[in-house]
Structures are given as structure tokens and as C-alpha cells.
Amino acid sequence: MQDYLVFQLYGPMASWGQAAVGGDRPTGLFPGRSSVLGLLGAALGIKRDNAPELTALAESILISVKQVVPSSLVRDYHTTQVPSHSKKVTHLSRKSEVTGTDLNTILSSRDYRCDGRWVIALSLAESAGYTLEQLRQALLQPVFALSLGRKSCPPALPLAPRVVTVESLRQALDQEFPPLTRSNEQDKLWLGHTGLVTYYWEGDKSQLAGANALTTQPWDVPLSRERWQFSQRVLHQITMEET
Template sequence: MNHYLVFQLQGPMASWGQPAIGETRHSDALPGRGALLGLLGAALGIRREDDAALAAFNEHYQFILCAGGKPVWGRDYHTVQMPRAVRKQRYFTRREELRDPLLLETIISRRDYYSDGYWLVAVAATPDAPWTLEAIQAALIAPVFSLSLGRKSHPLGLPLCPQLLRGQANEVILAAQTFYQQKLTQLGGRLNTLTQFQPRCWWEGEHPGLVEDEVNIRRDRPLNRRRWQFGPRIVKQGTLQEQTPCTCQK
């Protein structure tokens, strides 16, 4: 039997960054590993400059994801001041870029996001993980830092409502889907339409009960937070198989 921490992510806007070049900032349809580790780290109070804690945290946790049916894609526009291209001139900080106002010009930055998206996340930990799943659950209920969905301007729309579950991974995901569907149905309105889940899920590592039929590589494994460097990781996906649901551990 495996032990998982499951929680929901929902908000009016969410943006899960992809490699960005130029003025366009695309969003993936699923939260990446860096975004999920950042959210859990913020809840626990791990600071961005604490490289040792971030590196240890990165090594000991795996994620399983499933998504709601139909998030709405959108794009907004920002104006950004940038220095004109000057030959042989290099800028090392944003302060240096803005130093000479006569060299500045305004460009339009395009940023993508998803509206009314819903994601279900299951976290598995190694036996020697620096924080237990119980400790992370407590942090998600009372986070140290404010949590957001990819950007600071995208706050949570619903509580994370973290739950501890035991069982095979497919049983855990199906039981969690039923649990959160019931919760949203009780709230009424259009919220109960958010959890019309896609029949597939995405994961990393090996989890009993999950059988992949497709394997992809995503470059979202954090390597260096200060330099914004990310490495590749293997992401599997497959269709959830119905089995006897597991029980929730309160």
C-alpha cells in the first residue's frame, strides 16, 4: 500500500510557465514540477535563497496529476520598458537596464493563462524525505507564505483541502475525485462542473495501479533557482482504471 497526500488547485486564473523567449510567455495546461515544488515550499516556509533546502526538497517527492475537463485559455497584454539595443553594451541587472531613460523603449509582452481551471495533485514521498506528508498537509492548511497558481496575481479560488490517502495510485486518484466532487456539489452553483475530470492522468516515477501508454519529456525539473535553470524529466500518462476505492485517512 502506498501513502499519498492529495489536494486540489483551482482559481479564476492560473499560469503554468513554459520556456520563455522574447515577449511571449506561454502557459502549459498542467502545473509543472517547479510550480508544484514552489507551492509546497512556500507553504512550508522555505525561502527562495535557501538553495540547500530547495535541493533536498526537489529530490524526495513525486507528483501525480489529473485535470478538470475544460479550462478556458486566455491571453493578456503588458507594457514593458526595455533598453534599445546598443552595440557592445551588456546589462547584468534590471536596475542597469533602467539606468538611462533616454535609451528605453516600450514593448508589448503577451502572457497566457487558463481561467476556471481545476487540477488534482497527489504527492508521494521517499522514506527519507525532509518533510513527512503529514507535515506538508499541515502546511497547506496554514501556509507560511501566500500561495498562488503560477503567478502572484493568480490567487487560489478554493481551499486546497489536503487529504491523506492510502492505496494503489489509481484507487487514490479515483477516490479523491469522488471526494472533491462531493465537496463542490455541496457548494452548489457552477462549481460542481469544474471537476468533470479528464479520463487520463500524468505522473513521474513508478506507482502501482498506473499503466502508461505514452511517455514525454518536460524541461521543468528545477536545477538552480537563482539562475532559473531547469532540467528534463520523464512524464508518463495513461487512462485511469476503475477499481475498488480506498479509504480516506483523516
């Protein structure tokens, strides 16, 4: 038997950041490791420049994701004004940035996942500095506002975190949550559910699907917030019919 902290993520828009080149800001299909750690860090009240606590959090948990519905891609043509870079000036607010006269316009395209729904399952690593109950309480009463990848993408449903003790990872990820509408069947129709779900997990490949799983190495392990550096991890995934 294994303990997991399980919660849901749903919103009309979400953006799960990937490697950005130039003005393009793509999104992944599901929340990667850096996205989930950012969500938990906000809930716990860990500031972005607090590297020791962020590292301790990252070393405490293993993350698994179930993509319940694939969502649809939405692309936003984005313009924003920013001041020219200066080592002598540090802007602490958006108001400070736009009060100057030396402004430049940056053009970019930003991608979002529309009407996506995911289930997250967290388990503790051997060197865990947190308990699952501490993380659950933080998600119920977050210190900072939670978002689905971007500040403009708040969750549209309660995360409903719970600690479960189950025999397998799949049982944890297959936990049911209250429907968005009157029934789960209506949700599937409204969200465009294809009848297929995708599981993503790190750790032992055999704990969910064994040899049938695809193994990838995404660049979504945060190393340095200051330098925006990430490293790879081993991630397994499989798509199957929902049972």
C-alpha cells in the same frame, strides 16, 4: 498500501510556466513539477534563493496530477516598465524599479488557464527530508501567500489537503472534494467538463495505466533559480473517461 498527501487546486486563472522565448510566456495544461515545488516552498516559507532547502524539498517527493477539467486558454497582451540593467544597482521592490528615469517598456504575451481544476497527490521518496503531515500543515497554514503559477492567480478554493492511505495511485487522485456550487454535477456543467480526465505521474509507469500510458520528458525540474535552469524528467500520462 501507500500514503499520499492529496489536495486540490482551482482558480479562475492559473499559469503553469513553460519554456519562454522572447516575449511569449506560455502555460502548460497542468501544474508541472517546478510549479508544485514552488507552491510547497511558499507554504513552508522557503525563500527562492535558499537552494539547499529547495533541493531537499525536491528530493523528498514524487508528484502526480489529475486534470479534472481541461480549462480554457486566455492570452493577455502585457506591457511593463523596467529600468535598464545595471550591475551597480539591485532593486528590492517594484517601487524602487519605477522611481528612476531610465525606464524601458517590455511587450509580452502571457497565457493563462481559465477555470481549471486539478488534484495533486504527493508521495515520499526514499530520501525524504519532510513528512506528509508536515507538508499538509504547511498548506493549511502557509508562510507565504499561495498562487497558481503567478502572484496574480490565487487559489479560489481551499486546498483541503489530507493524508490518505490507499491501495493505488489512482485511488489517491480520484479523491472527492467539496463541490464549488451545490453539486459536483453542476460543477461539471459550469466548468465545461468533457467527461474525460487526464492523469500525469512520475515513477513506475505501471502503477496507474501500464502500457497504455504515453511517456514524455518535460523540462520542468528546477536546477538553478539564479540562472533559470531546468532539466528533464520522465513523466507518464493517460486520458480516460471519468468513472
